[in-house]
Amino acid sequence: MLRPIVSLIITTCLFGCGESGQDSTPATSPVVAPPPAEDTMQLAGKEAYEQACAGCHDEGVDGAPKIGDREAWAGRSWLWEAVLFEHAKSGYMSMPAKGGSGSLDDATVSRAAEYMLTQTYPGATPSD
Numbered sequence: 059m060l061r062p063i064v065s066l067i068i069t070t071c072l073f074g075c076g077e078s079g080q081d082s083t084p085a086t087s088p089v090v091a092p093p094p095a096e097d098t099m100q101l102a103g104k105e106a107y108e109q110a111c112a113g114c115h116d117e118g119v120d121g122a123p124k125i126g127d128r129e130a131w132a133g134r135s136w137l138w139e140a141v142l143f144e145h146a147k148s149g150y151m152s153m154p155a156k157g158g159s160g161s162l163d164d165a166t167v168s169r170a171a172e173y174m175l176t177q178t179y180p181g182a183t184p185s186d
Contacts, residue, residue, distance in 0.1 A: 103173030106166045110157030111146075115174065120152045125177050139175065146171040 101109065107125075114122040123130035134141070146167045149155035156162050157170070 100163055100166050101169070103169035103176075106159075106162055106170035107173045110159035110162060110167070111170050111174065114153065114157075122153065125174050128178060131178055142175070143168050143171050 107115075112125075114120065115125045118124045118127075118130065123134070131138070145153065146157070147155060147164050156167050162170075
């Protein structure tokens with residue numbers, strides 16, 4: 059007599075528990091926005107320089123040419139503007155890419171490099 063009752067309870071639990079005519083799982087998953095590919099910051103040249111470059115280029119740390127010191131910049135490549143912008147983005151020798159501030163986008167890093175040029179060579183415009 060106990061066996062049919064136990065069987066009935068197990069059958070009910072396996073096939074009927076939680077059923078109310080609907081599946082207990084949601085029909086659709088909640089929509090979750092994908093994370094942004096990369097958080098980047100866009101700053102003006104001076105702000106970007108102060109954030110990422112000044113720590114080394116104000117004092118010439120590890121051989122970094124000082125901003126405003128024409129002699130320090132004089133021995134650089136004749137392609138120095140293009141090279142400077144590439145080094146600023148990718149890093150060079152002991153200088154880390156983007157001055158160690160990976161949150162800056164490439165355009166902002168270029169503005170920082172351009173700022174350095176205009177402070178070192180006042181009156182010059184890029185590509186002079």
